[in-house]
Amino acid sequence: MKEFELIQRLTRSLPLNSSVVIGSGDDCAVLDFGLSDRVLLFKTDAVVEGIHFLASDAPEDIGRKSLGRCLSDIAAMAGTPTAALITLALPTNFEPEFLDRIYQGISSLARQFEVAVVGGEVTTNPERLLISVSLLGWVGRGKAVLRSGARPADAVFVTGELGGSRAQKHFRFEPRVREAQWLAQHFSIHAMIDLSDGLAGDLPHLLEAGGVGAELLASAIPISKEARRAAKTSSAAKTPLLAALTDGEDFELLFTVASRDAVALLDGWKERFPRVRLSCIGKITPNPGIVIRDKQGIRELTVHGYEHFA
């Protein structure tokens, strides 16, 4: 059973109360605690040794990634992160210096985004390190950008470059918190999600939430240098396009706006974030599913259809 289906199954009949604006199913939960101008964002995310990092990775990188992933989820709602709790589940016989360095990675990124680290817990997980981060933030009332909300003919945008992130970027990515805030302040962003499972993995969540589909332009998808480099290493490697679609761990933003806003958005972005690439990669369609247009015509991208792009 896939994670997404499993979560859907588990969350079908969860208890709710009057504080819940949005429960499970978006990048963060949205809670109303009675503030006149704001709602709260609440998110948790875990990284596990051997899955999200290796025991041989730099502890600072591991720490940075554990918080960065949560920051990226707050960004995907156009929110402001505020306070984090850190749960460290540690193998036996760890070195205190190793932990200090994990916390250095967490604290350094937290300072960059003015996030308070207000405590946490140390427990034991004998076979491998696991770090779970819980993050609290806020967004203006009515200003949270949801996964739902994409409309037919919307332009589809993605920040940064995709693919090959496992080589280094999954430790070095910049959570797009400020970019998302700027976007939501200046434009009516219809729908947004952060890319953790790759464009082919996460775009379907946004489309399903909106009851729409998408047509992408292959040549417009921003492929990272790393994905191009990896494609050259062996004939068995993914093509650069397939890597950009499926590698995952990019932690870029995917969002849609009315097509009439697309040019002004691109112009404003270039001025405000000259170093961060922004690409219009296609448009929203009324029919569900994803199609990709390239020189050879239009092909359907199905969940199990990545091999078509190999």
Place this chain on the structure above:
Amino acid sequence: MKEFELIQRLTRSLPLNSSVVIGSGDDCAVLDFGLSDRVLLFKTDAVVEGIHFLASDAPEDIGRKSLGRCLSDIAAMAGTPTAALITLALPTNFEPEFLDRIYQGISSLARQFEVAVVGGEVTTNPERLLISVSLLGWVGRGKAVLRSGARPADAVFVTGELGGSRAQKHFRFEPRVREAQWLAQHFSIHAMIDLSDGLAGDLPHLLEAGGVGAELLASAIPISKEARRAAKTSSAAKTPLLAALTDGEDFELLFTVASRDAVALLDGWKERFPRVRLSCIGKITPNPGIVIRDKQGIRELTVHGYEHFA
């Protein structure tokens, strides 16, 4: 290195911001998000297979305990729990039914305390199940009961009965949320903590936070039937008093009030919570450390001194 020292080491120089009323070091973090009448409580806690439960335990019990521990921490601040996120780190080849039953245990307790479960995450921890719960709550502004605040001559109270909780109570305990709210509404509670590591493990945290000590009366410490029963099983077993002091996992409240309030508090409690035992177990002293008075006189309880009570 003990967990407590390790956390102190890690949290020495954490980033803070203007939202932080209390960071690490109390039962929950306290955050000010600008609500006129309330502050937020933020807590995370994890349970790990082989440490906090066994693979053979009922999944409903495991789920219930994972949330219950966090509820107990919100109770220890006299707060109201509101919304939880659940992180499940699962061994490979789990049964979906097993997960459903974990969620039943969580949801059932959540409903009892009107807590919303607003999502979470499923990830992989190949060797053992780990559940991390993140809980958000609130308490009236200026009404959070902290670990610090105990004053010399205060009466020291404990709810319920202590010891032997590992047999069954660690799955069945009732988080003292309503009891704590009632206490804080009707009395000036000077300091409070929940007992997860045993009276001998947690009382020192409360005393150190207040810069005080305590004198306990051995005969007043409420020893559970289970602790008495266990003491009879073998001559090598802990004495009932030692079990009550050190077994842990009781999830009862330990708190102090001015001695002049002690009788009224006991009377009011008996009327309001006739089924929950409340015991005055001693008093706060100006000098640090814990002494226990019994028929043989006064003995010091040191962190490594439990054997004196064996």
